[in-house]
Amino acid sequence: AQSVSQHNHHVILSEAASLELGCNYSYGGTVNLFWYVQYPGQHLQLLLKYFSGDPLVKGIKGFEAEFIKSKFSFNLRKPSVQWSDTAEYFCAVEENYGQNFVFGPGTRLSVLP
Amino acid sequence: DAGVIQSPRHEVTEMGQEVTLRCKPISGHDYLFWYRQTMMRGLELLIYFNNNVPIDDSGMPEDRFSAKMPNASFSTLKIQPSEPRDSAVYFCASSSTRRVRGTNEQFFGPGTRLTVL
Numbered sequence: 001a002q003s004v005s006q007h008n009h010h011v012i013l014s015e016a017a018s019l020e021l022g023c024n025y026s027y028g029g030t031v032n033l034f035w036y037v038q039y040p041g042q043h044l045q046l047l048l049k050y051f052s053g054d055p056l057v058k059g060i061k062g063f064e065a066e067f068i069k070s071k072f073s074f075n076l077r078k079p080s081v082q083w084s085d086t087a088e089y090f091c092a093v094e095e096n097y098g099q100n101f102v103f104g105p106g107t108r109l110s111v112l113p
Numbered sequence: 114d115a116g117v118i119q120s121p122r123h124e125v126t127e128m129g130q131e132v133t134l135r136c137k138p139i140s141g142h143d144y145l146f147w148y149r150q151t152m153m154r155g156l157e158l159l160i161y162f163n164n165n166v167p168i169d170d171s172g173m174p175e176d177r178f179s180a181k182m183p184n185a186s187f188s189t190l191k192i193q194p195s196e197p198r199d200s201a202v203y204f205c206a207s208s209s210t211r212r213v214r215g216t217n218e219q220f221f222g223p224g225t226r227l228t229v230l
Contacts, residue, residue, distance in 0.1 A: 032217055034218060036221075042223075043204060043221040043222060043223050043224050044156075044204070044206075044219075044221040045221070046218050046220075049218055090156065092219075094217055101146075101158075101208075101217075101219065102158075103156050103158070105155045105156075106155050106156065
């Protein structure tokens, strides 16, 4: 069965620090990749997604993610975080043309003002 | 579109009572998912439907949980009898799968926060 791992359970940063959240998956075939964000007390919202083409994907609020097929990774990055980025971040992977949609365990990001 | 609609937003009940959570997916979406989120276990997929048919219910924790989708615009998740350990936020999500890639993201509802006393 496919699995998704996220390297860090909880990340604490100061404002303006750079962010990189790791995501790795186990499926060897073609995949669709997603990052979702869940702000405190809210539901999950899509940050960005990769389906094909340029492996560097830009999303909302200055986030980007890079798909590295050889490493089965889809890491999320932001050059300078803000206090409002405090949230939980979920990586998700879907097998292409299927609905085997698997979420990672999530990484909680706390940005200190 | 109003997005995925869930009701109620909050539910407080006593142990042993029946609880029914409701979800209306986005119109035209053919997949519907039920998730449970807790601090201890994170986000867990309970069950999902395709064209109103349950496809995978392996995440349903036990027989006290049941889910139905009588039509394309409505689904319920029922817990009977409820227990304190069922306290969690339950999310419903929907998606549309087509032959062309790029349309399979899941859209989440606001969730139902269930507290079982």
